[in-house]
Amino acid sequence: MSNKPAYERPSIVRHQMGGLNKFGQDQRSRVLEELDGAPIADLVAQYGSPLFVFSERTLVERYQELEQAFVRRYPRVRIAWSYKTNYLQAICRVFHKLGAWAEVVSPFEYDKAIRGGIPPERIHFNGPFKPDDALARSIDGGSFLHVDGFDEIARIERIAKRLGKTARVAVRVNMSLDGVPSWSRFGLNLESGQAAEAAARIVDGEGMDLVGLHTHIGTFMLDPTSYKIAAGKLARLANDLSTRHRVRLSFIDMGGGFPSRNTLKEQYLDGGQSNPRFSQYAQAISEGLSELEYPAQHLPTLVLETGRALVDEAGSLVTTVEATKRLGDGRRALVLDAGANLLFTAFWYRHDVVPAQEVGGLAEPTVLYGPLCMNIDVLRDSVSLPPLSVGDRLVFRNVGAYNVTQWMQFITLRPAVVMVGRSGEVSVIRRPETVDDINAHEAMPEWLQ
Ligand SMILES: Cc1ncc(COP(=O)(O)O)c(C=O)c1O
Numbered sequence: 001m002s003n004k005p006a007y008e009r010p011s012i013v014r015h016q017m018g019g020l021n022k023f024g025q026d027q028r029s030r031v032l033e034e035l036d037g038a039p040i041a042d043l044v045a046q047y048g049s050p051l052f053v054f055s056e057r058t059l060v061e062r063y064q065e066l067e068q069a070f071v072r073r074y075p076r077v078r079i080a081w082s083y084k085t086n087y088l089q090a091i092c093r094v095f096h097k098l099g100a101w102a103e104v105v106s107p108f109e110y111d112k113a114i115r116g117g118i119p120p121e122r123i124h125f126n127g128p129f130k131p132d133d134a135l136a137r138s139i140d141g142g143s144f145l146h147v148d149g150f151d152e153i154a155r156i157e158r159i160a161k162r163l164g165k166t167a168r169v170a171v172r173v174n175m176s177l178d179g180v181p182s183w184s185r186f187g188l189n190l191e192s193g194q195a196a197e198a199a200a201r202i203v204d205g206e207g208m209d210l211v212g213l214h215t216h217i218g219t220f221m222l223d224p225t226s227y228k229i230a231a232g233k234l235a236r237l238a239n240d241l242s243t244r245h246r247v248r249l250s251f252i253d254m255g256g257g258f259p260s261r262n263t264l265k266e267q268y269l270d271g272g273q274s275n276p277r278f279s280q281y282a283q284a285i286s287e288g289l290s291e292l293e294y295p296a297q298h299l300p301t302l303v304l305e306t307g308r309a310l311v312d313e314a315g316s317l318v319t320t321v322e323a324t325k326r327l328g329d330g331r332r333a334l335v336l337d338a339g340a341n342l343l344f345t346a347f348w349y350r351h352d353v354v355p356a357q358e359v360g361g362l363a364e365p366t367v368l369y370g371p372l373c374m375n376i377d378v379l380r381d382s383v384s385l386p387p388l389s390v391g392d393r394l395v396f397r398n399v400g401a402y403n404v405t406q407w408m409q410f411i412t413l414r415p416a417v418v419m420v421g422r423s424g425e426v427s428v429i430r431r432p433e434t435v436d437d438i439n440a441h442e443a444m445p446e447w448l449q
């Protein structure tokens with residue numbers, strides 16, 4: 001055995017000059033050694049790598065920032081936590097303790113909210129398909145049902161009559177937004193008259209109260225003006241409903257869709273610096289809602305189903321470098337212990353990635369691969385990093401939204417998730433999976449035993 005260091009073929013790498021990059025960011029090597037005061041090295045020593053770490057403080061701060069931005073501009077505001085964005089019980093609990101209701105899109109999410117202690121009358125139930133038994137439970141419990149189409153209205157009517165109850169129904173509306181692409185597959189279309197027709201069908205039907213209007217125009221919507229247009233359109237529809245049917249709505253729900261501080265791959269500027277803030281969306285929505293012709297004391301509650309913008313910044317993924325490589329074209333590459341199985345959002349974000357320890361040497365463009373034996377397992381296709389070695393750690397910032405709900409148990413097991421509390425205490429909020437967890441769902445046919 002020789003002690004000679006491994007040979008690495010030399011390659012020519014362009015030097016990165018100057019202190020700022022093209023986004024005006026400091027490109028000298030940044031280091032992140034702690035998350036909310038918890039040393040990353042200690043977290044990994046105790047809970048392993050990869051590791052998702054959530055900051056309770058950031059969850060609370062983002063929630064309060066959102067709430068403040070809206071209550072300053074509109075008299076009645078409700079935040080309904082979008083379960084699909086992150087339904088870990090501890091995350092939901094932080095928001096519910098701050099007063100959030102729940103927004104769910106499936107029987108599974110509905111049950112999660114109920115088991116988390118949310119009263120059924122504080123649940124907004126969205127989604128293109130709600131099975132009959134879920135409809136029956138939610139009608140019985142007094143949840144708000146946001147209808148997606150005429151078939152669903154007929155089913156709600158039939159089930160409500162059978163139960164002898166009155167369902168609290170809202171119409172989910174989709175609409176055109178003056179050229180800004182918006183989602184059209186969910187709910188009923190405004191311009192074609194479908195949404196008004198659905199409202200009339202609910203008013204004329206049996207066992208249903210029309211109590212609200214809902215829209216969710218899309219996600220990571222970078223233009224606050226689209227919210228002004230959408231809110232104005234819903235306000236005018238609400239005015240028509242009160243003239244035509246004498247219906248006074250109890251809420252208008254503007255859905256989610258505000259961007260987090262992440263950067264989309266298509267964005268040139270850094271999202272942390274250029275994405276609009278909550279106050280700009282609040283201003284746009286309150287201007288749109290000013291078209292409501294309701295007496296001030298009866299203004300409908302503005303419901304927000306903000307998902308990613310509340311939770312993204314609170315989540316970090318700590319990973320470890322498992323191998324270093326020089327690709328055939330001279331690029332430097334790292335193989336990490338976390339990949340696309342854990343970081344679904346890497347498909348559309350350029351995540352902020354920061355070393356968790358001091359690393360000397362010149363930064364150079366680096367490809368970050370995950371551990372999966374899959375060509376698509378790339379977390380960053382080019383990020384400027386110093387020469388990290390095996391065992392070094394990297395932190396992916398702003399990963400709290402959608403990753404711990406969309407992650408896949410593919411090739412590897414899912415790791416632990418911890419939360420750093422506001423007083424600095426650390427607690428596991430989801431334990432790492434084991435082979436036993438996975439095998440527990442399987443069964444062996446008798447003839448193979
Ligand atoms: C109906 C509904 N409400 C809220 C959300 C949350 O959206 P976002 O995370 O973009 O805020 C979604 C996400 O798709 C949704 O479909």
